[in-house]
Amino acid sequence: MLVLRSFWRHKELTAMLLVALVFFGLFRYGPMYGLIIAFKNFNISDGILGSPWAGLEHFRRLIADPNFYRIFRNTLIINLYYVLLVFPAPIVLAVMLNEVRHRWFQRLVQTTTYLPHFISWVIISGLFIYFLSPSAGVVNYIIQWFGGDPIFFMGEAGYFRPVLVVSMLLKETGWNSIIFFAALSAIDPQLYEAATVDGAKRWQRILHITLPSLLPTITIMFILNLGGFMSMNFEQVYNFLNPLNFETGDVFDTYVYRVGLEQFQYSYTAAIGMFRSVIGLALVLLANYAARRLSGGEQGLW
Amino acid sequence: MITKSRGEKFFDVLLYVVLACSVVMIFYPFLHVLSISFSDRGEALRAGFHFYPRSVSLEAYAQILDATSLWRAYGNTLFRMVLGTAAALTVTILAAYPLSKSYFPLKRMFLLLILFTMLFEGGIIPTYLLLKELDILNTRGVYIVLHMANAFHVLVMITFFRSIPRELEEAARIDGASELKTLYRVILPLTIPVVATIGLWNLVAHLNMFMDNLLYVTDRSKFVLQQILQEILIEDRQDSFADIALSEEPPTPESLKMASIIVSITPMLLLYPFMLRYFEKGVMVGSVKG
Known part of the structure; x- marks a missing residue:
């Protein structure tokens, strides 16, 4: 009752919040409620509530489905590539930028490398496909110039993940370096001066001053990255995907889209989506717990 | 030297x-x-x-x-950029302002409720069925409503509201201004930088978004720019x-x-x-x- 009276006293604020909560309820919690069709045999005419229950049937089917293992494996492997190859790149870029003494050159590199972040995956992928084309692509032109044979990058499953990694590197390295670069500008310049006076070489200063100062930021970003291990950028993967590289490139969302929306297997693909979301939630919670433990309760997502 | x-x-x-x-x-x-x-x-x-x-x-x-279909798609993209950004900013401010007040009842619970949407989602199929039940599948409204509730933006906004000195708001309240008027007249002008930042996040997302069109809109006249570009660039079709x-x-x-x-x-x-x-x-x- 006390709470109700408190709401009434702040009725204007309450009204504001309620309006906003309607949208969170409808478009964020609404789909969560719709997940119950993963436990039903959904058909359009009966709707979400009216469709008959199916228990765990769809989850049993999922465990026996080789396609499920394929998308699960691809998601994990691509994410592993990202952690190993894409994650360190912005750190290296930030450290390099920090060593640049000409302000205009620093700005030039930053302005250019941030730009691809703002361009859509449709265009980035379209350009990659164009530049990698075996007939007219510049990349194959260079390969041939060195005497090699042209490679059909988008037609061979083995090239899918490397293309994904390189495109992600080009699009996001600059942008992701901002947070590390900002951490670097907080370092006391006296540390560098003192080290120089003591005769420290450039690489020694990087090794003993720059990198240790970055370590807290790197740790937190790394752990938070692990929390996203089950997710994949749909727009990136979808635009590079074709039947020739399903084997190495098909992931959760692209599979759910193809089988669920195009072949109308709503309940089954809802079960697949739910599996992904639940594991993803567990990973984020775990990552946040780890981040808190490591930073002594200082940092974490919340 | x-x-x-x-x-x-x-x-x-x-x-x-x-x-x-x-x-x-x-x-x-x-x-x-x-x-x-x-x-x-x-x-x-x-x-x-x-x-x-x-x-x-x-x-x-x-x-x-x-190429009329390209320009129509351009129009649809501009439409969602303007309306989508305005709608998302409104919801963000309406959610963040009350929750930035230390005296607002149960604010921690509401905040958790909003933050949870960052961690867990229903996914593609349930969203599709929701839009179907609401009877807005295959309309331009899809582009707007799906992006109005953004927990991360609310979080950033709350952080900013909290940094505004309380005295400013109290002065306005003593002068008899209502909460809404205080927000509108006193607080919002101070938050222009953060509103611009979140607004630009929204604009860019709406300009580049392609997934919601692919999944939930099949009527060609309602396609957005990225969908038409996808046809041209990736599917190599020149029907436009x-x-x-x-x-x-x-x-x-x-x-x-x-x-x-x-x-x-x-x-x-x-x-x-x-x-x-x-x-x-x-x-x-x-x-x-x-």
């Missing part, structure tokens, strides 16, 4: 060369795209590097001017260019593709200087714990 050793000089050269290479790697494709879009048939089909068109043709742009057959010197598909890219990234390039200013700040705001 400390003289640099040979090793240090080598390090410097390496540093500048590597960074210059990364600039070229990003800059060259733009040059290539621009050059091909202005090239005539023979030049566009020539393999190798393209720094400038050796023989110019404006035919690709002439075709684009006549109806007049090719009528042209005396039809441009190559490559010129058409590259000209479409140029036409569609122009608004972003115009916004880019503003974005740089606000986005860099925004990344830092976002890293502040809520």
Whole structure:
């Protein structure tokens, strides 16, 4: 009752919040409620509530489905590539930028490398496909110039993940370096001066001053990255995907889209989506717990 | 003056060369795209590097001017950029303002309720069925409503509201202004930088978003720019260019593709200087714990 009276006293604020909560309820919690069709045999005419229950049937089917293992494996492997190859790149870029003494050159590199972040995956992928084309692509032109044979990058499953990694590197390295670069500008310049006076070489200063100062930021970003291990950028993967590289490139969302929306297997693909979301939630919670433990309760997502 | 050793000089050269290479790697494709879009048939089909068109043709742009489905898609994208951003900002402010007040009842519970949507989602199929039940599947409204509730934006907004001195608000309240009026007259003018930042996040997301169109809208007249670009660039279809057959010197598909890219990234390039200013700040705001 006390709470109700408190709401009434702040009725204007309450009204504001309620309006906003309607949208969170409808478009964020609404789909969560719709997940119950993963436990039903959904058909359009009966709707979400009216469709008959199916228990765990769809989850049993999922465990026996080789396609499920394929998308699960691809998601994990691509994410592993990202952690190993894409994650360190912005750190290296930030450290390099920090060593640049000409302000205009620093700005030039930053302005250019941030730009691809703002361009859509449709265009980035379209350009990659164009530049990698075996007939007219510049990349194959260079390969041939060195005497090699042209490679059909988008037609061979083995090239899918490397293309994904390189495109992600080009699009996001600059942008992701901002947070590390900002951490670097907080370092006391006296540390560098003192080290120089003591005769420290450039690489020694990087090794003993720059990198240790970055370590807290790197740790937190790394752990938070692990929390996203089950997710994949749909727009990136979808635009590079074709039947020739399903084997190495098909992931959760692209599979759910193809089988669920195009072949109308709503309940089954809802079960697949739910599996992904639940594991993803567990990973984020775990990552946040780890981040808190490591930073002594200082940092974490919340 | 400390003289640099040979090793240090080598390090410097390496540093500048590597960074210059990364600039070229990003800059060259733009040059290539621009050059091909202005090239005539023979030049566009020539393999190798393209720094400038050796023989110019404006035919690709002439075709684009006549490509009605591309311009309609452009219109739909502008529509969602403007309305989608306005709607999302409104919801963000309405959610964040009450929750930034220390005295608001149960604010921690409400905040958790909002934050949970960052961690868990219903996914593609349930969202599809929800839009179907609401009977808004296949409408332009899909583009707007799906992006109105954004927990991360609310979090950033709350952080900002909290940094405003309480005295300002109290003064307005003593003068008899209502909560809404205080927000509108006193608080919002102070939050212009953060509103601009979140607004630009929304604008860019709406400009580049393609997934919601692919999944939930099948009516061609409601397609957004990225969906049409996907047809042209990735599926290699030229149905958007109806007049090719009528042209005396039809441009190559490559010129058409590259000209479409140029036409569609122009608004972003115009916004880019503003974005740089606000986005860099925004990344830092976002890293502040809520």
